Amino acid sequence: MGSFQEIVSWVGSEWKLVITIALVFIIYCLTKRDRRISKYLENVPGPPTIPLLGNVLSLLCPSYARKWRGRRKMLTPTFHFKILEEFSVIFNEQADVFTETLKQKADGKPFNIFPFVARCALDIICGMYIYIINSQIFRYWGHDTTSANMAWTILMLSFHENQRHQKLVQAELDGIFGDDKNPNITSSDVSKMKYLDYCIKETLRLLPRITVAISSYLLHRDPNVFPKPEVFDPMRFSPENSVGRNPFAYVPFSAGPRNCIGQRFALLEEKIVLSKLFMNYNFQSVQKWEDVKMVSEIVIRPYDGINVKVTKRNCLK
Numbered sequence: 001m002g003s004f005q006e007i008v009s010w011v012g013s014e015w016k017l018v019i020t021i022a023l024v025f026i027i028y029c030l031t032k033r034d035r036r037i038s039k040y041l042e043n044v045p046g047p048p049t050i051p052l053l054g055n056v057l058s059l060l061c062p063s064y065a066r067k068w069r070g071r072r073k074m075l076t077p078t079f080h081f082k083i084l085e086e087f088s089v090i091f092n093e094q095a096d097v098f099t100e101t102l103k104q105k106a107d108g109k110p111f112n113i114f115p116f117v118a119r120c121a122l123d124i125i126c127g128m129y130i131y132i133i134n135s136q137i138f139r140y141w142g143h144d145t146t147s148a149n150m151a152w153t154i155l156m157l158s159f160h161e162n163q164r165h166q167k168l169v170q171a172e173l174d175g176i177f178g179d180d181k182n183p184n185i186t187s188s189d190v191s192k193m194k195y196l197d198y199c200i201k202e203t204l205r206l207l208p209r210i211t212v213a214i215s216s217y218l219l220h221r222d223p224n225v226f227p228k229p230e231v232f233d234p235m236r237f238s239p240e241n242s243v244g245r246n247p248f249a250y251v252p253f254s255a256g257p258r259n260c261i262g263q264r265f266a267l268l269e270e271k272i273v274l275s276k277l278f279m280n281y282n283f284q285s286v287q288k289w290e291d292v293k294m295v296s297e298i299v300i301r302p303y304d305g306i307n308v309k310v311t312k313r314n315c316l317k
């Protein structure tokens with residue numbers, strides 16, 4: 001038997017061994033289910049993985065995002081506010097076509113407005129691609145997202161309990177454009193559409209785009225941040241009510257360097273199209289909010305369409 005110190009160090013290293021074996025065993029048991037799943041996932045193509053850590057190390061590698069960064073840099077000038085001003089021509093043209101098309105449907109009989117909104121958004125995005133035909137842009141990025149959100153905004157403002165919000169939007173538009181129901185809307189006009197802005201933001205809170213990692217659907221329903229989360233209340237987005245809100249509590253366009261490059265494009269497009277619709281028509285839903293069924297694809301879509309009754313507000317010019 002050696003000295004007292006030798007005995008203490010022998011016992012200490014024995015314990016270390018026992019603890020290590022126990023830890024390995026616990027990790028083995030805990031990851032058993034994951035290993036079964038990974039066996040199936042081996043067939044899915046992707047970056048190489050290592051045991052326990054998977055492919056998390058590839059996130060630490062600085063050259064990892066070079067391809068994305070180059071493309072993002074190349075696309076960013078396309079969404080400069082001066083270029084967006086030029087896109088306003090396309091937004092106005094297609095909003096006019098949509099407003100004119102709705103004339104035939106404005107008889108107070110219910111119909112599904114979703115395909116009409118989708119065609120308008122598709123015509124806008126195709127117009128934009130023709131405009132920048134030589135660019136390398138994401139082909140159908142940006143029409144399904146805007147069409148879904150415009151259609152949802154129409155529905156939210158059409159519910160019986162939300163008619164007052166629709167009236168406030170219409171009063172705001174009358175204040176900006178007076179009797180002109182077919183104006184050429186500029187970015188400067190759009191910046192005056194405060195209440196419509198709140199309504200679009202409130203719709204994006206309740207019906208955001210879905211992402212795989214973060215459920216913005218649940219995040220936007222946190223009652224600590226948005227009291228009575230199921231109530232459609234556009235005034236949540238007034239500057240006084242937004243004071244102190246964590247910027248990551250509301251992320252319909254995601255956040256950080258990989259956020260939506262098209263968010264200003266989307267909001268400008270939506271405000272021009274929706275303002276022309278609400279200037280000219282009244283919308284009334286034939287469904288209740290609690291009866292609306294949704295399908296969660298990349299974008300949340302209505303399962304049974306957006307069924308509304310439309311009536312003319314004033315005679316079109």
Ligand code: HEM
Pocket residue numbers: 072138141142143145146149208209211251252253254257258259260261262263265266
């Ligand atoms: C209401 C409309 C829109 C919503 C809610 C929306 C939402 C989003 C979100 C959440 C992301 C992040 C996706 C992720 O991290 O996986 C994203 C990315 C992106 N969006 Fe949008 N978007 C909209 C409209 C548009 C439009 C109109 C365009 C183009 C004209 C566009 C182009 C893009 C692009 C290129 C990315 C990828 C950015 C990158 O990875 O650097 N989006 N969008």
